[in-house]
Amino acid sequence: MxxxxxxxxxxxxxxxxxxxxxxxxxxxxxxxxxxxxxxxxxxxxxxxxxxxxxxxxxxxxxxxxxxxxxxxxxxxxxxxxxxxxxxxxxxxxxxxxxxxxxxxxxxxxxxxxxxxxxxxxxxxxxxxxxxxxxxxxxxxxxxxxxxxxxxxxxxxxxxxxxxxxxxxxxxxxxxxxxxxxxxxxxxxxxxxxxxxxxxxxxxxxxxxxxxxxxxxxxxxxxxxxxxxxxxxYMRSATDGWVLAATSVRDLYATPELPPGEAGGDFAGEAERLGAATAAVHRALARELPTDVLTPAALRELAGAMMDRLHLATSEVPELHPYVGVLRTAYEAFARVDEPLPIQRVHGDYHLGQVVRTDSGWVLLDFEGEPATPVADRQRPSSPLRDVAGMLRSFDYAARYQLVGSSRAPELAPAARAWAQRNREAFSAGYAFGGGVDPEKHQTVLRAFEYDKAVYEVLYEAHHRPSWLRIPLDSIAALAA
Known part of the structure; x- marks a missing residue:
């Protein structure tokens, strides 16, 4: 050298x-x-x-x-x-x-x-x-x-x-x-x-x-x-994660109230964010090539999800109780017999990738996962992959403040209610904005959510072990 x-x-x-x-x-x-x-x-x-x-x-x-x-x-x-x-x-x-x-x-x-x-x-x-x-x-x-x-x-x-x-x-x-x-x-x-x-x-x-x-x-x-x-430079913008976390803190101050009645309710913003996401997906589909994932290719994608599950369970024993639920979801995904539309998507979508400006929501950082080769990130995917990423982010925003908190058992129901309310609001906004209705494609959406949660399990086990319960509890909640 x-x-x-x-x-x-x-x-x-x-x-x-x-x-x-x-x-x-x-x-x-x-x-x-x-x-x-x-x-x-x-x-x-x-x-x-x-x-x-x-x-x-x-x-x-x-x-x-x-x-x-x-x-x-x-x-x-x-x-x-x-x-x-x-x-x-x-x-x-x-x-x-x-x-x-x-x-x-x-x-x-x-x-x-x-x-x-x-x-x-x-x-x-x-x-x-x-x-x-x-x-x-x-x-x-x-x-x-x-x-x-x-x-x-x-x-x-x-x-x-x-x-x-x-x-x-x-x-x-x-x-x-x-x-x-x-x-x-x-x-x-x-x-x-x-x-x-x-x-x-x-x-x-x-x-x-x-x-x-x-x-x-x-x-x-x-x-x-x-x-x-x-x-x-979006100088007047506020990070979406910061806004969501503030809403959760407001709810935790009055956990006896439902999220819609507590101060700082985020559901309206979640719905508007869903509509903005759908608008971006529509624009990407207009400007860049689209395709359809055939049932055979879909089965191959389900197999890749299964491979990630096997890798995660070999490294994180805490995931073992959920293997049956996850495998069932992936098998159901593999059996979907209708073509799945695919296009260019954000690829690494969560509350930290969006900001709220005076005029509305703005999406940032379309880079995808930096550790993944560009050729892989350029491949089209289902828009529901981005939807699943944002739904996972709502779960994180609701639960991360409970890590290490003595009030976690008391506040856990409020966290689940906040996440569910904003998941539903985002999905409704996405459908209203012209996106694929997540409620009508639960098999596909759930597979993408589970796959993201399995990735999170691996990440937290390697980097933030104290946060491991967040994706594990989310998997349990989805399975309920």
Whole structure:
């Protein structure tokens, strides 16, 4: 490894957005090094290929460079280290996403970029592009949003948010593809521009540390990937999870009252959110290809759900009492004998992916699950998958505040009543807004809900064991 790669091998595993935690790094190589700004300070875009357990994952690092000993105090938290980069004297290298002096350049280049559709590769190593007709205002100072885990978002003034995708996959990121398809919709934040480059499509880590192409000889092929996208910043918006959690807290203050009579009832908002979700699904079906899942393909999907159940039960013994109920639901899903319409959907839909503005609900983050390859996230699915994700989110919002609470037995009935009321309101709003009526497709919806809950069981067992009862109790409630 070079000095820089040694520093990155120590720094990257400590970042929240690194997806390979828990496994040792076998190889690390700077696969792409693209200078954007020379001089002092300097700016480079790095594509870092990391080999773990025989496979390669790629990450984006915005690398800032300054002479050693000159890193400002306000950037100390972003330091990666000091190394020799061939300038004749050591350079301090750091995460440039936190340096407004450098990130201003990204906004300027996006403002200058051509208004063209996503490229298929080639041309400049790093390409700045705008959506046709979009204009970008420059001269705005950036600030990194806190709390994100998978990516890094920079807010420019009160106008824009630039989401830098940390883990890179071959292909156009679904967040860009779907948001661009929905441009002009009142239910999404307006997209303006994006940054792209080319990366290797290899996924195998060879013994010498190079990224292999799965057995093909020579240099692996490359394809375009999305580095970042610029959208409207919803400055007056409130996170849907925050609104729901506030409603639940209000209910817990008067648990003797039904949710509809307690202060801060959320059902009206849940119904409006359902209608907004249906409107987005209708728009995606108009703008992007649709298909129909045949009974044979549906049985294959049910088999994949069963496989996930077997994996989860082998790792989480607490799931065993519910295996019979889950298997029965998946078997019923496999027997559905009518074609199931499929289309592009959000893919990772929950209350944390929506915000309430002065004019209504707005859906965000159409990226899907960042740990899943883009090719898989681009596949169409049933809109009921998104519906199931939001219904699961209502259960979480109702139950998570009871974790570790001495009042949990007392408040559990209120939690169940709140979740049920808002599940029904969302489903009614979704049907009223032109979506598939969830009440008329319970077999399909329940299979998607169970599948999501099984995923949650695995996640909580690995990351938040104290929350494991949330999906387990939800499975029990669905089975009742």
């Amino acid at each position: 070079t000095q820089l790669e040694e520093l990155l091998a120590d720094w990257i595993p400590r970042q929240r957005w690194f997806a390979g935690k828990g496994a040792p790094i076998d190889t690390l190589r700077v696969e792409g090094d693209h200078p954007l700004l020379g001089g002092e300070p300097g700016l480079r875009v790095l594509v870092v290929a990391i080999g773990q357990r025989g496979t390669v994952s790629r990450y984006q690092v915005l690398l800032g460079l300054r002479p050693a000993g000159t890193l400002p105090e306000e950037l100390a938290h972003a330091a990666i280290g000091v190394c020799d980069l061939g300038f004749g004297e050591p350079r301090a290298v750091y995460d440039a996403a936190h340096d407004p002096e450098l990130t201003e350049l990204l906004l300027e280049r996006l403002a200058e970029g051509p208004g063209t559709p996503p490229a298929a590769g080639g041309g400049e190593p790093v390409r700045f592009r705008r959506l046709p007709g979009a204009t970008v205002r420059t001269g705005l100072r950036s600030l990194v949003l806190k709390g994100e885990q998978s990516n890094t978002s920079l807010v420019y003034g009160e106008d824009y948010v630039l989401k830098a995708f940390r883990r890179l996959w071959p292909g156009v990121n679904p967040d860009l593809a779907l948001t661009a398809a929905l441009a002009g919709s009142p239910y999404v934040a307006r997209p303006y521009a994006w940054i792209e480059t080319d990366i290797s499509t290899g996924t195998r880590a060879d013994a010498d540390g190079t990224a292999g192409a799965g057995g093909t000889g020579g240099r692996p092929p490359t394809t375009s990937t999305t580095l970042a996208m610029l959208q409207e």
